[in-house]
Amino acid sequence: MTTEERRLAAIVFTDICGFTELMGRDENKAMALLEQQRALLKPIINNFNGEWLKEIGDGVLISFQSAVKAVTCSLEIQRILSHNSDLTLRIGIHIGDIIKKDGDVFGDGVNIASRLEPLAEPGGICVSERVHEDIKNKPEISTAFQEEQLLKGVDKPIKVYSIFTQMGSEPSIEKPTQEPRKITSKMPFIIGGILMGLLITVFALRNSGSDTTSIEGNSLAVFNFENLSAEDEKDRTGQILQELVITDLSGSNNLKIYSSQRLFDIQKQ
Structure with a gap:
C-alpha cells in the first residue's frame, strides 16, 4: 500500500563546493568527504530537531518545523565547517509543502530550496523571502537582500536574501578580496x-x-x-x-x- 505524507516545513538543501571536480580527480577522497559530511552534520541537525530526509549526490535535504530552527542550524553548520578547509557548503532554505511518498521526498519547498543553494557564496546561506519574513525580527540573525530571480520550475520571481549573524560578516569560508x-x-x-x-x-x-x-x-x-x-x-x-x-x-x-x-x-x- 502506498503511503503519502504531506506537510509544511522549512527545507534546507546543502551542497559541497567543488565536489564534482574532486570526484573526477580523486574518487576515494570524494567518497571519504561524503562520510565526513554525514559524521559532522547529523549530530548538529539532531540538536536542532531537524530531520535528515535524504542525500542527493553530494547534497543533503533536511527539514525543520520552523524557519528559525532551519536558519540557526544552518548557521551552526557553517560556523563549524569554517574551520574545515576540505568541506565547504552552500546552503539554500525555503518554506513550503513537502510530500513524502514511497521513501522519497517531493514538493515545492524541495525544488525552491535546491534552486536557492547555488546562489549562496561558498560557506554562505541563501533564503527565500518567506524565510526572511519569519526570521527578520530575530536580533541575532540578519538578512541582506541579494536579488530577485526567476528560478527554474517556479512561476514567479523570488526575492533572495543572504543570511549572516550580528557577530560579524557572512559565514563564508572563501572571503571576497579586500x-x-x-x-x-x-x-x-x-x-x-x-x-x-x-x-x-x-x-x-x-x-x-x-x-x-x-x-x-x-x-x-x-x-x-x-x-x-x-x-x-x-x-x-x-x-x-x-x-x-x-x-x-x-x-x-x-x-x-x-x-x-x-x-x-x-x-x-
Missing part, C-alpha cells in the same frame, strides 16, 4: 590627486600661447573617475561622481566648468 575596500579607503586621496592634476592641466593650458583664447579665466575641467576595482558595475559609480562634481561646481558664479571631452576638443584646436 582590494576594493583598500581602494575605497584611499578614495579621498585619489580624488584629491585628480583635482590637483586638473588644476595643473588648466593652468598649463591657460598659459600656452595657442589655447589662451579658447579657455576663459577661472576655468576648471572635470575628468572621468577611473574604476580601479575589479567590479565592472562600479563604472557607473565613476560616471555619477563626475556628474555630481560638475553639478556642484557649476553652482559657483566664479568658475567656468568644462567636461573632459570639451577640454580635449579645445586642445585639438
